[in-house]
Amino acid sequence: MTGERERSVRGRGHWRHRLRRTTLAALLTAAVVLPLSAATQPRIPAPAPAALSAPLTPGAVTTAYQANRENAAEAARMAAAHGDLSRAAADRALASPSRRLLHFDARGTGQATEVFGDLAHAGRVAVLVPGSDTTLDTYARFHTAAESLYRRLAHGHPRTRTAVVAWLGYRTPATISTTVLTPGRADQAAPHLRDFIGELHTLTAPGPAAVALLCHSYGTVVCARTAPALTGLGVTDIALVGSPGTGADSVRALHTSARVWAARGAGDWIAEVPHVTADLFGTTVGFGTDPVSPAFGARVFAAGAGGHSDYFTPGSVSLANLARIVLGETTEVTRA
Structure with a gap:
């Protein structure tokens, strides 16, 4: 009976592995076929950056x-x-007088870096890195997430000087595209994120602020690619939420001294994405180890029942924990 049980377990494991590879192949095929019509969209004229x-x-x-x-x-x-x-x-x-844009580029899908709070005098700064489908056309959602976090920090902890930065500093992939399944866009984004964190390091007074990188969805791949280059730039924490994987097998592979956190809401569809890598059609597809798995080694925190776009919802468990991470209140973070 023991031998039969072991063979049965091995068989189920082999079946799941094949299913994941098949699913990944299907995703890639869909990504190749479906977005072809988008290539014909005309470019919107825009000025060069200031x-x-x-x-x-x-x-x-x-x-x-x-x-x-x-x-x-x-x-x-x-x-x-x-x-x-x-x-x-x-x-x-x-363009509203209330907006604080450190960087802005309306060309193509667009990029923007927006500040919430008094960056110059902040002792703690959160930098939000978005995932797929974040462009100037959809920027309002990203703005709302950053503003929600800033309000939580400012109203809940008025004595701590904090600022939040919404960093749309790269060309994000479309959710249905070949690019969302590979690390290419993340590799392109990583040096730009590193340069921005370096710039941020010089913009706060009287000394460099403690920086927490809060990375969502495909943005977690960007943060993972950037992590090894952030040593000495004040990044104390990296939080990965709604991650499809980072391309790294473990926290150790990120080569960072920052605390690495991970969370996934109970209603997040990203849990169904196969956490494997595969060589398909000459391209490495997928991002490997699930960041909330014990094998990855992150500090897994509670994110409640929310879905893929709910991590910064006011009143949510995930927002409360992200605020604690930004504030350095690590012992107060509730674990999953």
Whole structure:
């Protein structure tokens, strides 16, 4: 009976492995076929980014905010003239006098780096790194997530000087595309994220702030690719939420001294993504070990019953724990 049971267990394990590889192959096939029509979409005209001093200095931050708002207003006018009213509205919202844009580029799918709070005097800074389908056209969702975290930090801990940065500093992949299944976009993004964290390191006073990287979905792959280059830049914590995998087998493989956290909501569909890598059609597809698994070795925290887009929902378990991570209240983080 024991031998039969062992063979049965091995058989089920082999079947699950084949199913995961088959599912991964199906995802890649769908990703190749479905987005072909998107390639015919016309480009939206947009101005070149505002000319700013580089590297950005604390004294030039206010000037950068103003210049980028003016650039966003010009982008809105150009998009409207082109007939793209949706992009025009998104650009116009970013041109509002209340917005604080460290960086802005309306060309293509667009990029923006927005600050919430007084960055210059913050002792703790959260940097949000988004996942797939985050563009200027969908930026409002990302803005809402960052604003939700900032309100939690500012209202719940008014004596701690905090700031939140929404970093859309790379061209995110589409959810249905070949790029979302491979690390290519993350490899392109990693040096830009590293450069931004380096810039951030010089923008806070009286000394460098403690930085927590909060990475969502495909953004967790970006953070994993960047992690080894962040030594000495004040990154104390890296939180991976809703991750499809990072491309690393374990926390040790990230080569970081930062605390590494991971969480997944009970209703998050990302749990169904196969946590394997495979060589399909000459391309490495998939991101390997599940970050919430014991094998990965992250500090797994509770994320409640939420779905893939719910980690920053006001009042949620996940938001409360992410705020504690940003504040360095590690003993208060509730574990899964």
